[in-house]
Amino acid sequence: MSATAKPIANTRSVTGIPTARLITWWVIASEIVIFGGLLTAYIMHRLGHPEWAASAAHTNTWAGAINTFVLLTSSLCAVLAHKAADAQDGPRAARLLRLTALGGVIFLAIKGFEWTTDIREGFVISSGGFWSYYYTLAGLHGLHVLAGAVIMLIVAADAAKNRELQRVECIGLYWHFVDIVWIFLFPLLYIAR
Amino acid sequence: MSEQMQHAGHEQAGQDHAEPGFFLKYCWSTDHKIIAMQYLFTGMLMAVIGGFLAYVFRMQLGFPNHSVPGFGLVTPGRYNAVVTMHGTIMIFWVAMPVLIAAFGNFLIPLMIGCDDMAFPRINRLSYQIFLLSAIVLLVSFAVKGGAFGGAWTAYPPLSSNGAYNLTPLGAVLWLLAVALEFVAFLLGGINFTVTVMNSRAPGMKMFDIPILIWMIVLATVIFMASAGPLIAGAVMLLFDQTLATGFYDPQRGGDPLLWQHLFWFFGHPEVYVVLLPAMGIVAEIIAVFARKKLFGYKSMLYSTWGVGILSFVVWAHHQFVAGIDPRMANVFTVTTLLISIPVAELVFLYIATLYGGSIRLDTPMLWALGFMAEFLIGGVTGIFLGSSGTDIYLHDTYFLVAHFHYTFVPIAIISVFAGITFWFPKMFGRMMNETLGKIHFWGTVIPFNVIFIPLFITGAAGDQRRIYSYAQFAEQSRPALQHLRTTSTIALLVMLAFQLIFIFNFFWSMWNGKRAGDNPWRSTTLEWTVPSPPPHGNFAELPTVYRGPYEYGLPGRADDYWPQNAPN
Numbered sequence: 001m002s003a004t005a006k007p008i009a010n011t012r013s014v015t016g017i018p019t020a021r022l023i024t025w026w027v028i029a030s031e032i033v034i035f036g037g038l039l040t041a042y043i044m045h046r047l048g049h050p051e052w053a054a055s056a057a058h059t060n061t062w063a064g065a066i067n068t069f070v071l072l073t074s075s076l077c078a079v080l081a082h083k084a085a086d087a088q089d090g091p092r093a094a095r096l097l098r099l100t101a102l103g104g105v106i107f108l109a110i111k112g113f114e115w116t117t118d119i120r121e122g123f124v125i126s127s128g129g130f131w132s133y134y135y136t137l138a139g140l141h142g143l144h145v146l147a148g149a150v151i152m153l154i155v156a157a158d159a160a161k162n163r164e165l166q167r168v169e170c171i172g173l174y175w176h177f178v179d180i181v182w183i184f185l186f187p188l189l190y191i192a193r
Numbered sequence: 194m195s196e197q198m199q200h201a202g203h204e205q206a207g208q209d210h211a212e213p214g215f216f217l218k219y220c221w222s223t224d225h226k227i228i229a230m231q232y233l234f235t236g237m238l239m240a241v242i243g244g245f246l247a248y249v250f251r252m253q254l255g256f257p258n259h260s261v262p263g264f265g266l267v268t269p270g271r272y273n274a275v276v277t278m279h280g281t282i283m284i285f286w287v288a289m290p291v292l293i294a295a296f297g298n299f300l301i302p303l304m305i306g307c308d309d310m311a312f313p314r315i316n317r318l319s320y321q322i323f324l325l326s327a328i329v330l331l332v333s334f335a336v337k338g339g340a341f342g343g344a345w346t347a348y349p350p351l352s353s354n355g356a357y358n359l360t361p362l363g364a365v366l367w368l369l370a371v372a373l374e375f376v377a378f379l380l381g382g383i384n385f386t387v388t389v390m391n392s393r394a395p396g397m398k399m400f401d402i403p404i405l406i407w408m409i410v411l412a413t414v415i416f417m418a419s420a421g422p423l424i425a426g427a428v429m430l431l432f433d434q435t436l437a438t439g440f441y442d443p444q445r446g447g448d449p450l451l452w453q454h455l456f457w458f459f460g461h462p463e464v465y466v467v468l469l470p471a472m473g474i475v476a477e478i479i480a481v482f483a484r485k486k487l488f489g490y491k492s493m494l495y496s497t498w499g500v501g502i503l504s505f506v507v508w509a510h511h512q513f514v515a516g517i518d519p520r521m522a523n524v525f526t527v528t529t530l531l532i533s534i535p536v537a538e539l540v541f542l543y544i545a546t547l548y549g550g551s552i553r554l555d556t557p558m559l560w561a562l563g564f565m566a567e568f569l570i571g572g573v574t575g576i577f578l579g580s581s582g583t584d585i586y587l588h589d590t591y592f593l594v595a596h597f598h599y600t601f602v603p604i605a606i607i608s609v610f611a612g613i614t615f616w617f618p619k620m621f622g623r624m625m626n627e628t629l630g631k632i633h634f635w636g637t638v639i640p641f642n643v644i645f646i647p648l649f650i651t652g653a654a655g656d657q658r659r660i661y662s663y664a665q666f667a668e669q670s671r672p673a674l675q676h677l678r679t680t681s682t683i684a685l686l687v688m689l690a691f692q693l694i695f696i697f698n699f700f701w702s703m704w705n706g707k708r709a710g711d712n713p714w715r716s717t718t719l720e721w722t723v724p725s726p727p728p729h730g731n732f733a734e735l736p737t738v739y740r741g742p743y744e745y746g747l748p749g750r751a752d753d754y755w756p757q758n759a760p761n
Contacts, residue, residue, distance in 0.1 A: 007309035008735065009302060009392035019311050019391045026383045026417070033421025037458070041425065041440075041451055049446055125436050129446030132438040136428060 024170040028177045031144075035181050038140065042133045042188065053193050055130035058123060063114040064190040067107050068182065071145075074103020075179045078172040081159075085169065090162035097156035097168065100175060104149035111142055134189055141185055144178045223313035224729055229299035230620070231320050233613075235327060236291035239282050242331075244689055246279040255682025257662045270359050272661035273342035278334075280345030281367065284463070285374050286327055288605035292470040293416075294323070294378070296612055297385050297409045299620065303720035303727060304403050306394025306736045306758070312384050319381035326373035333366035341367035344659065346456060349441035349449045353433040361434070368431050375420050382413030394719070394758075396738035400494075401757065403718050403742040404487065407494060408473030412466045415501050419462035426455030453515055457508035464600070465504040469497060471608035472539055475561045478615050479543055480743045481716045482558035483550025484753055487743040489542045496542070499535035507532055513581045514588045522581040529579035536572060540565060551746070556630030557714075560611030563638050564603045571599030574649070589659075592652030595645040602641055610637070610695070617699075618713045622725040623706030629698040636691030643684035647677035717756050718742050 010019055017025075046052055081096035115135075118124075125135040148171070155171045158164045219227060245263075252259075253267035260266045267275065298316065302309055310316045333340045341363040343352035355361025389402070389410045429440040430452065439445025441452050480487045487493065509517055509525040543565055552558070574596040577583045587593060610633075617625050648656075651674045656663070663669045663678075712721040719738070723731055736758040744755035 007307070007311075007313060007730075009307040009309050009311045009388055010313075012307065012311075012392045014391050014393050017391070019387060022391055023312065023383055023387045026386055030379050030383065030417045030421060033418055034424050035421075037422025037455055038425035038428075040422075041429070041455065045446070045448065045451075052446075125432065126438050129439065132429075132432065132440055132447075136432060136438075140425075140428065 018166060020166045020170050021173070024173050028174065031177065035140070035184075038133075038137060039184060039188070042137060045129060045133070046188075046192070049129060052128075052130040055123070055128055055134075056189070056192060058118070058121070059134065059190050060114050060117065061190045063110055064186050067110050068186050070103050070107050070110065071179050071182050074100045074107070075176055077103065078175045082169045082172045085159065085165040088162070088165065090159045090165055093165065093168045094156040094160035097152050097159065097171070101149040101152045101156070104145045104152070107145055108142060108149075111138065137185055137189065141178070141181055144181070148175050148178050221317070223309070223317045225298045225302050225310050225313065225316060226620075226727060228316050228320050229295045229297075232290045232298060232323070233295035235324060236287050236295060239286040239290075239327060243279055243282040243287055244692070246275045246282070247685060248689060250275045250279065251682040251685045253661065254663075255679040257664055267661065269661045270342055271339065273344070273358070273659070274340045274360060274363065276659060277342055277344050277367075278330075278340050281330070281341075281371070283601070283605060284345065284467070285371060286330065288467040288601070289374070289378060290323060291609050292467050292474075292605065292612075293385075293409060293412060294319075294381055296405075296470060296474065296616075297381070297413075299616065300720060301385055301388055301406060301409065302392075303619075303723065303731055304406050304718055305389060305392065305397060306719045306732065306738060307388070307392045308730045308732065308735070310384050311388040311392050315380050315384050319377045319384065322373055322380065323377035326370045326377060329366055329373060330370035333363045333370070336362040336366065338362055343367075346460070347430065347452070348456075349430065349433065349452050352452075353430055353441050355434070365431065365434055368427050368434070372424065372427050372431075375424055378413075378416060379420065382416055385413050386410050386417075394736050394738045397757075400491065401738055401741050403473075404476040404490065404493060405470065405473030408469040408476075408497060411497055411501050412469040415462045415469075415504060416466045419459045419466075419505065422455045423459035426452055450512070450515060450517070453512050454508070457511045458505075461508040461511065462501075462504040465500055467604050468536075468600070469500070471564065471604040472497075474608050474612040474615070475543065475564050476546075477718070478557050478561040478611055479546050479550075480745060481615075481714050482553045482555060482561070483547050484553075484745045485546055485550035485743075486745055487542075488545035488548075490741065490743065493539060493542050496535040496538040500532060500539075503528060503532040503535065507579075510579050510581075510584070513584045519581075526579060526581045530576065533572060533576065533579075540569065540572075555714075556625070556627055556634060557611050557615035559631065559634045560607055560614060563634065564607045564611060567599060567607060567638070567641070568603040571596060571601075571603065574599060587652065589657055590652035591648040591656045591658055594658050595648040595652060598645050598648075602645075606641075607638070610634075613699070615714070616720075617702065618709030619720055619725050619727070621703045621706075622709055623702055623704075624709050624713060625702040625706060626698050629694055633691055633694045633698065636694065637688055640684040640688035640691070644681045644688065647681045650674075651677050715752070715754055717744055717754050719757055722756060722758055 013019060015022065077096045077100040081093045081100065084093040084096060123131050125132055152171050152175070155164070155167045159168055219231075222228065249261050249264045249267060250272060252261040253272060258266070298310070338360040340360065341347075341352075341358065342360045343358040343364060347367070351357050352364055355364065358364055389406055393402070429438070432438040433440050433442065439447045441447045441449045443449065476487060476493070506528045507525060509521060510529045513522050513525075574592070578587055578593055578596055614625055614630055617623075654671065654674055655669075656671065656674060657669060660666065660669055663671065663675075709725045711723065711725055714721070719736055720727070722736060723733075738757050739760055740755065740757055742757055746753050747755055
């Protein structure tokens with residue numbers, strides 16, 4: 001029983017949506033409720049605690065803004081990679097995916113710099129309600145960025161040999177999701193006063 | 194055309210097509226049937242552990258402060274741990290893996306007519322993570338302080354502060370185990386949903402899918418949509434336990450009610466996550482054994498969708514006494530009573546299916562009818578708890594305990610026995626013994642009622658749950674009720690003893706039962722068109738579907754049933 005042989009079940013498409021894309025959407029749906037629960041809890045608490053604004057004022061809005069730019073730019077690369085995969089140009093898709101992953105790494109590096117500064121100033125995860133949510137939300141998102149970047153490099157390795165090109169679109173979808181979560185986190189954690 | 198030759202003698206008990214070695218075949222396989230068996234046997238093993246824990250705390254309640262044979266003296270701390278682990282294990286490591294993962298894995302590809310799940314390796318990963326979660330949970334019994342003692346609902350501050358629950362390490366391991374288990378079922382559930390959406394046999398339209406498959410898929414969708422907030426909540430609780438955050442600590446800007454909302458936003462839909470597959474199993478069985486088309490297939494589906502949607506707006510009925518806004522309690526009372534409408538509709542449809550059928554009372558059918566009768570009691574007693582007025586009195590009493598056991602035992606025990614006795618011939622190629630099956634049925638269902646009817650009475654009289662010894666608390670003592678508590682304990686011992694008959698029947702029949710043939714129950718659905726047990730890849734030739742799954746009792750035909758894959 002070779003592990004790589006695909007069952008017929010994998011090749012059917014009764015809905016007309018390719019199976020790989022379908023499962024990606026379901027994964028994203030299950031992720032939305034995880035972040036949804038956490039964000040709802042944060043928003044409810046934030047509304048009940050106006051004094052958290054003082055803590056929020058300490059966050060580095062510039063670092064957050066630069067990170068937003070980095071992540072959005074990397075998403076552009078993911079779109080271009082999808083386009084290349086559609087054109088059956090695996091090597092080009094792989095190059096673009098690696099560029100996207102690089103965006104993720106830069107994002108995490110800036111995040112690391114930012115957290116180091118916060119911690120040096122004495123704001124750790126147990127420093128109060130806002131900081132608990134700040135580290136938890138951004139940390140969970142950071143883990144998703146890290147996982148996305150790793151998976152992207154694996155997909156890129158296959159794509160470079162023109163294999164499993166349908167995965168390029170799927171990891172791109174996931175990356176956009178991670179991107180959109182950040183679009184919620186940035187105003188809620190950095191801008192809201 | 195479905196009756197093929199029985200299999201040759203060397204192909205016994207799922208041991209056919211054994212090209213690879215034992216480890217590769219049974220522990221590293223991507224075959225959905227093997228993974229189903231892994232889930233089934235792990236779930237059964239966990240059920241034995243969960244049953245043993247029930248024995249321990251029931252012995253303490255029936256015969257207080259005597260050393261329990263096989264366990265020892267039940268101290269208050271150990272009592273808490275035993276009760277917590279019983280609840281956790283029975284719901285997350287028995288009901289979920291057996292009802293959804295085992296039956297889902299075994300039946301989905303067979304019933305929709307394809308060779309495997311759409312993503313077999315994700316399927317294997319799902320079981321491996323599940324196994325890891327079970328190991329983490331069991332290891333927690335052995336760590337310093339013992340297994341988690343903060344109740345299966347894990348309300349903070351009891352769960353977040355080791356000084357309160359006395360099991361700081363057990364609490365962390367409990368959370369990790371639950372989180373891992375959720376990951377396993379998210380992986381498995383997404384795979385189920387995608388497989389049923391995309392991999393059905395040609396010709397199988399939406400309303401040709403067997404009800405059980407619909408129910409499993411809807412259950413996994415409900416699970417996917419509800420588990421997220423609890424995963425988020427579990428991360429926060431883990432940080433409260435280990436990183437000294439204050440998410441649930443009101444003195445530090447947190448809110449303990451937040452956990453209750455996140456937990457029950459998952460926890461109540463979870464009831465329907467396990468109920469729906471149970472209802473599906475029962476539906477399949479009553480159609481076959483009443484030889485009658487399932488009454489109101491589409492009404493059944495729409496009711497199930499109604500249950501699924503409403504299940505997301507009832508959660509705060511668990512929190513009527515937790516200090517939520519009384520206006521919110523009114524809203525949740527209404528939604529809770531509303532959800533009984535579609536559930537009752539399902540039961541009515543089952544009764545309508547039975548009406549006028551030519552009913553055969555084989556063991557699976559007995560279990561299916563038993564499910565309907567017992568679940569009815571569970572549903573009706575739920576009305577009192579769903580109404581905020583009466584709940585204030587009955588909350589956290591044994592009335593509640595009896596109520597949810599009248600729902601969960603039919604779900605996790607009775608319907609599982611229905612399913613196992615019904616699909617055993619397909620799983621292992623042999624029939625289970627009918628006489629032993631019937632003895633086991635009556636030996637389970639009668640003691641079950643004797644266990645829990647007394648608890649309705651003690652609960653209504655005021656017995657609080659989670660009390661390790663009533664004699665220790667003056668306001669809880671009520672010595673006049675002790676004989677009821679003892680009755681319940683003795684009935685449990687009887688019920689547990691009768692399970693030995695099942696275990697014997699199960700393993701004896703696996704090797705010595707009468708050969709089953711492809712279709713012993715003369716059923717229409719696709720899993721009965723392949724050999725028993727099905728070979729790797731299931732179908733020699735992948736089937737095409739021509740009609741719905743419940744064509745029984747047809748007048749103009751030689752057979753009284755019309756298989757889904759028969760062209761004419």
